[in-house]
Amino acid sequence: MIKKIHSRGVRSGGAVAGFVSQYIGRRLTMLILILFIGAFIPLWILPTGFGALAAGAFWMQFCVQGALGVIPIQLAEMSPPAFRATFPGVVYQLGNMVSSASAQIEATGGAHLKTTVPGKTDPVPDYATIQGILIGAVAAFVVCMIIIGPENLGSHFERYKTAIEEGGGRDEEVSDESSVDHEPKSPASSTKDSHDDMVEVRDV
Numbered sequence: 001m002i003k004k005i006h007s008r009g010v011r012s013g014g015a016v017a018g019f020v021s022q023y024i025g026r027r028l029t030m031l032i033l034i035l036f037i038g039a040f041i042p043l044w045i046l047p048t049g050f051g052a053l054a055a056g057a058f059w060m061q062f063c064v065q066g067a068l069g070v071i072p073i074q075l076a077e078m079s080p081p082a083f084r085a086t087f088p089g090v091v092y093q094l095g096n097m098v099s100s101a102s103a104q105i106e107a108t109g110g111a112h113l114k115t116t117v118p119g120k121t122d123p124v125p126d127y128a129t130i131q132g133i134l135i136g137a138v139a140a141f142v143v144c145m146i147i148i149g150p151e152n153l154g155s156h157f158e159r160y161k162t163a164i165e166e167g168g169g170r171d172e173e174v175s176d177e178s179s180v181d182h183e184p185k186s187p188a189s190s191t192k193d194s195h196d197d198m199v200e201v202r203d204v
Contacts, residue, residue, distance in 0.1 A: 005054045009061035017066030018073070026074040027151045033067035034139045034146075041136060045128035064135075067142070077152040106130050 013033075021029035040063060043056035072088055079087035110125030117124060 002050070002054050002057050006057040006061050009058035010065040013062035013064070013066035014069040016062075017070055021070050021073075025151060025153050026070050026077070027146050027149065030067045030070050030074070031143065031146050033063045034143055036063045037067065037139050038136065041132050045132045074151070077154075078150060102134065106134065109133075 017029055017033060037060065040056060040059045043052065044060040045056075047053050047056060072092060075088035075091050076084060106127060109130040110127055113126045113130055114123035115126035115129070
C-alpha cells in the first residue's frame with residue numbers, strides 16, 4: 001500500500017513541478033523542492049506507524065521527483081543548440097553512472113551503522129539513517145549546483161542550425177530571411193519554375 005502511495009507522489013510531483021517551472025523558472029522550482037526534501041527527511045525515516053510512513057513516502061517522492069524531474073529540461077535548455085539532442089542525454093547518463101554506486105555505499109554503511117528493532121535482540125543495519133544521510137548529501141550537492149549554475153528558460157532550439165548543417169557549431173541564431181530561403185519548394189512550384197526557365201530559353 002505504501003508503494004502505491006509512493007508512486008502517486010512520484011507522478012504528481014513531476015507533473016506539478018514541470019508546470020510550475022514554466023512560470024517561476026527551473027532553478028527556483030528545484031531549489032524550493034529540495035529545501036522541502038530536507039524538511040521531510042525526518043518524516044520519511046523516523047515514523048513507525050502506517051499513516052506517518054505513508055505521508056513521509058508521498059511527500060518525499062513528490063519533492064524528489066519534482067526537483068529531479070525538472071533537471072532533464074534544464075539540461076536541454078542549457079545545451080549547445082547544435083547538440084541539443086546529444087548533450088542532455090550524455091550528461092544525464094554520466095550522472096546515473098556516478099550514482100550507480102549508491103547501493104554499495106548503503107550496504108557498506110549498513111555494515112557499520114547498526115540499530116535494534118522491537119522483538120529482536122541482534123542489531124540490524126540502520127538503513128533509514130543511512131538513506132537519510134545519503135539523500136541529505138545529494139540534496140546539499142544539488143543546491144550548490146543550482147546556485148552556481150546558469151538557466152536558459154524558454155530556449156528556442158528551432159532558431160538554430162543542427163550540428164550536421166554548415167555553421168551549426170557556431171550557435172548563431174538563424175534569421176527569418178535565412179529560414180525562408182531554406183524552405184523546401186512544393187512540387188507544383190518547382191514544376192512552374194522549370195516551365196518558366198524553358199520559356200526563357202526558347203525566347204532567347
